[in-house]
Amino acid sequence: MVPSDPVEEAVGQAFREEWGQVVALLIRVTGDWDLAEECAQDAFATALERWPRDGIPNRPGAWLTTTARNRAIDRLRREAVGAAKLREVAAMVDDVVQVSPADSDDVPDERLRLMFTCCHPALAIEARVALTLRTLAGLGTGEIARAFLVSEQTMQKRIARAKQKIRNAAIPYRVPPAHLLPERTPAVLAVLYLLFNEGYTATTGADLIRRSLSAEAIRLTRVLAHLMPDEPEVSGLLALMLLHDARSDTRQDAEGILIPLEEQDRTRWNAPMIAEGIEILETALRRREPGAYQIQAAIAACHATAQSTADTDWPQIAGLYNQLARYVPSPVVRLNQAVAIGMAEGPAAGLLLVDELVASGTLTEYHLLPATRADLLRRAGRYPEAAQAYRDALTKAITEPERAFLRRRIDEVS
Template identity: 70%
Template sequence: MSTADEALGTAFREEWGQVLATLIRVTGDWELAEECVQEAFAKALERWRAEGVPRRPGAWLTTAARNTAIDRLRRAAVGADKLREVAAMWHEPGTPGSEEHAEIPDERLKLMFTCCHPALTMEARVALTLRTLAGLRPAEIARAFLVGEATISKRITRAKQKIKHAGIPYRVPPAHLLPERTPSVLAVLYLLFTEGYAATAGDALVRRELCAEAIRLARVLARLMPGEPEVSGLLALMLLHDARRAARVDADGALVLLEDQDRTRWDAAEIEEGTALLDAALRQRDPGSYQVQAAIAACHARAARPEDTDWAQIAALYGTLSRLHPAPVVELNRAVAVGMAEGPAAGLAIADALAASGTLSGYHLLPATRADFLRRLGRTEAAAQEYRVALELAGTEAERGYLRGRLTELGG
């Protein structure tokens, strides 16, 4: 792969959301903005290969997208005021000249609140924001929702149409309306981080740039809403997970299970910050699902050795989480914790009930979890079959490599 191709890939991951947010803000046209940004990236591929990578890729892409927007608006014979507004857009996203909103000093966070308008369903808000701001493909978003790619594509299309037809403005809601959109924004940030921490597809298990962007935006939101415990809880959760990121894969990119990780590689500063944020949030005595998940992550972070992990406490916390946020994935995680606290037979019973319900059909971690319980119970042949099913469903090479290794251990 050439230097230009690598630079463009990095720019797509790091700059897509910012460039698109700027174009949407200025043009007021979602579809036009997306088309112009896509064309800018296509031009970059050709020009950067021939002329070299610019010093500021984001500024180059913004200018290219802006010029395309001016051409299209001119051909459409729109008003002179709109043309002047777009033509004035010379600044690079995020620089002091970007007319930042006084309350939310980030274009992407502003657009995130726009996407999370209460006129849209929760599913549509989250899907649209992940597609628009993170540049995630419909297939990646579909895996996060455990639905088909076509379903997600339709949700995104309908959400864009509703924003256009309802005249939903690109602006931050007043302070008294922020709470009604906050749950959606938190869900977006969490799924953005999750896609970075455990990618749904590709060669790499971890996408560091997505983790970093989710944490950055969560920090901005925490400064905006310092008294909101779930915002602090989410930031704490991200930091406590991110602290283990470097130890999750080995030098060859292979998956390393939590129990086998070198805990000296965990980021002590992130653990300390995350724990402090969690403690401050819990003192407000307004528990929520992100605070409970952060408490689970803190249980792992505080264990100096795998055998020091308080699995009974973790299982109890997952029980609390199930009541606050009932979801099949939460129940699967509870099965793992129960299996560690009470033995594999107890965990397998929960996992088997999930399999019978069909709610996690196609989710590779369900057969992988059942396989692990069966292996620990000495049921080798049944375990091998479940590992094969998981192998067929796994989306990343790191996960497939781990599952192949387990099959080899079982002689399969």
């Protein structure tokens, strides 16, 4: 095995830990998003050149911030901006760069400002996700485009429009004041959860799981939880992600076909990640400020701690879904509740709820509605009806792993 380059490892770690902080500082002072990203990129490129010769600095984040600041000063000087702006940039990190965020719990809120700006409600949800990945996670435009299966040109325009909207609408670069936090934090959490879900169960394409996206969502949520430790819903979302992600390695077989929860090898679930998720959730619940993410994490914890499907506390899960419906009154929540009731009280009870959803016409294009109905029919031994429902689901499923799973089920009940 070829030994890894310590400098490349150090730069890679610094990129993961410091990119968002460096860019956030530069954006705050210069107000120029493109300049901030370019100078940050230059700083990391310079690190690859100089660290092999000069050694890895004790505080990589401070070194990178100073280098990016100097590059920004050079650029602004060449562009003949005002002297006041140059002085502001020159002094921008005098009281910050002495301590790297990775070295201290006293993390400046620059990334928090950036996160709330990227996720401002005035931006379209697609733009929020793209801008968050670009500025906070440091993903390239091509990477983001491939993740969401659009052309690089399309994604480039999407990001450019988002930045232009921020400028033209004068969206403030700040954490909202206390009285606006309750209405603004959910927008940030929604973006992070959407990002995680797209990685955990892709909505399009050949791959069911895109680990890079779910990993970035977890990393950014950790940052947010660290910066907002008194927000239980932030902790609830982080716990939810960890409890789900702990099962990722068991969700597909060697051929890439989806493996349902009841058939997964629970001995291969990530036990330390489950333990961390439960600890975070219990800490959040002790604040007695329940919310949708905490309830969903509690449901995930019921699954993660059960030894088998038979040992799962399905009545408790059904009750938790009933609570969740008060916060998220959506037909998808009711569909999940129907599954839990079907497991707790028998397939017939679950089918009653599913058939109500079918009659309502609210999920006509959602492939999991006929797939859930098919599974309940299969459990009830009504195989011809189950086969037809699986075929209905197959016409609506988008990802190939899910389609392959449905074809396998059709063969089983036929």
